[in-house]
Amino acid sequence: MFKHIIAAVSLLTLAGTGAAGTADVPLPNWMAGAWIESDGDAWAEEYWTPARGGLMIGAARTGKGKSLESWEATRIQTDDSGTVSFIASPNGGAPVRFSMVSADRTAIVFANPAHDYPQRIRYWRVGKLLRAEISLADGSMPMRWEYRPMGEPSGVSTPSQKSDDGAPAGG
Numbered sequence: 550m551f552k553h554i555i556a557a558v559s560l561l562t563l564a565g566t567g568a569a570g571t572a573d574v575p576l577p578n579w580m581a582g583a584w585i586e587s588d589g590d591a592w593a594e595e596y597w598t599p600a601r602g603g604l605m606i607g608a609a610r611t612g613k614g615k616s617l618e619s620w621e622a623t624r625i626q627t628d629d630s631g632t633v634s635f636i637a638s639p640n641g642g643a644p645v646r647f648s649m650v651s652a653d654r655t656a657i658v659f660a661n662p663a664h665d666y667p668q669r670i671r672y673w674r675v676g677k678l679l680r681a682e683i684s685l686a687d688g689s690m691p692m693r694w695e696y697r698p699m700g701e702p703s704g705v706s707t708p709s710q711k712s713d714d715g716a717p718a719g720g
C-alpha cells in the first residue's frame with residue numbers, strides 16, 4: 550500500500566512540473582514598459598504593465614506620420630487553472646487567445662494553431678531591446694519588430710517586418 554501512495558505522489562509531482570502553461574511559470578515582467586520602433590515616419594509602439602494579480606495589461610498601435618494604421622488591446626494572464634495566455638483584441642475586435650508554449654528568463658512563445666494569422670507570437674529581450682514576432686505555427690510568414698525603450702535615442706532604427714536571424718532558437 551505504501552508503495553502505491555509513493556508512486557501516486559511521484560506521478561502527481563511529475564505531472565505538475567515542466568508544463569509550459571502552468572502557474573509555476575512567472576509572467577514576463579521583462580516586457581513591462583513603453584516601447585517604440587521607428588523607421589522614417591513609420592512607427593510602432595507597445596506598452597506593458599508589470600505583472601500584478603496574475604495579469605499584465607498591454608496596448609499596441611502602429612502608424613505612419615500622424616496617421617494611425619492599427620491598434621490592439623492585449624493582456625497576458627494566468628487563469629484559475631494556472632494556464633498562461635496572451636489575449637489580443639486587434640482594432641477592438643473579438644479577443645483571440647494564444648496559449649503559452651514555452652518561456653524562459655528572457656523569451657516567451659504563445660500559439661493558437663486554429664487561428665488564421667498569426668498562429669504564433671514570440672517576445673524576447675536582447676539587451677535593452679524588446680523583439681516581437683508573429684508568424685504561422687511553423688515560423689513561416691514572419692513579421693518582426695525591434696523595440697527600444699521609449700524616450701531613449703533611436704540610434705539605428707530598424708524597420709518593421711524585418712527578417713533577420715535575431716530570433717531565439719527553438720520556439
